[in-house]
Amino acid sequence: GAVVSQHPSRVICKSGTSVKIECRSLDFQATTMFWYRQFPKKSLMLMATSNEGSKATYEQGVEKDKFLINHASLTLSTLTVTSAHPEDSSFYICSARDSSGRLTSSSYEQYFGPGTRLTVT
Amino acid sequence: GIQVEQSPPDLILQEGANSTLRCNFSDSVNNLQWFHQNPWGQLINLFYIPSGTKQNGRLSATTVATERYSLLYISSSQTTDSGVYFCAVGFSGGYNKLIFGAGTRLAVHP
Numbered sequence: 353g354a355v356v357s358q359h360p361s362r363v364i365c366k367s368g369t370s371v372k373i374e375c376r377s378l379d380f381q382a383t384t385m386f387w388y389r390q391f392p393k394k395s396l397m398l399m400a401t402s403n404e405g406s407k408a409t410y411e412q413g414v415e416k417d418k419f420l421i422n423h424a425s426l427t428l429s430t431l432t433v434t435s436a437h438p439e440d441s442s443f444y445i446c447s448a449r450d451s452s453g454r455l456t457s458s459s460y461e462q463y464f465g466p467g468t469r470l471t472v473t
Numbered sequence: 474g475i476q477v478e479q480s481p482p483d484l485i486l487q488e489g490a491n492s493t494l495r496c497n498f499s500d501s502v503n504n505l506q507w508f509h510q511n512p513w514g515q516l517i518n519l520f521y522i523p524s525g526t527k528q529n530g531r532l533s534a535t536t537v538a539t540e541r542y543s544l545l546y547i548s549s550s551q552t553t554d555s556g557v558y559f560c561a562v563g564f565s566g567g568y569n570k571l572i573f574g575a576g577t578r579l580a581v582h583p
Contacts, residue, residue: 384569395573443514460504460563462571464516
């Protein structure tokens with residue numbers, strides 16, 4: 353139980369284009385999902401909190417207009433990197449909480465997707 | 474903001490050895506999780522342990538919330554244990570966000 357998927361796992365795009373990454377909770381409902389970014393050999397940095405049915409909450413320093421987040425259902429959140437540039441190349445990881453706490457130890461516990469490696473050329 | 478410090482930053486072991494990884498945090502927490510990030514980047518949940526002690530096979534963890542630290546024990550290490558171990562904490566008023574430590578990079582040699 354408590355499985356989170358991401359799609360695509362790897363994407364290469366040209367500078368100036370937009371890329372959409374999907375994060376799905378497969379066997380539980382998640383009113384809250386989180387998006388992280390990880391640079392090589394570094395830790396995870398939280399970018400934003402995605403709330404179902406409402407606007408995302410962005411961390412300080414994260415550009416809202418560049419990283420668009422939509423949480424349209426209880427099992428799906430999307431991150432769109434708009435007008436991507438080489439400096440946006442990174443590993444993007446999402447996580448989700450089982451809002452009901454039915455499948456996991458606690459409704460606080462987060463489960464992570466396998467990540468999406470974005471390369472902008 | 475809340476600080477999370479992990480030690481040691483790097484650890485090299487021979488197969489079969491035991492190790493202890495430490496996570497210190499600067500404030501009261503309502504969530505503490507240990508993860509193993511495999512070579513493909515997947516974060517694997519090891520423990521959800523805001524307090525107390527848990528064991529799962531060769532791994533165990535203890536969190537002493539009053540003293541603001543957590544320990545992850547790996548016994549009889551195997552080469553497949555290699556990777557990065559992260560501690561992450563969530564705190565009251567933090568909207569369920571997780572703050573990650575810098576990680577401990579473990580290499581287990583045969």
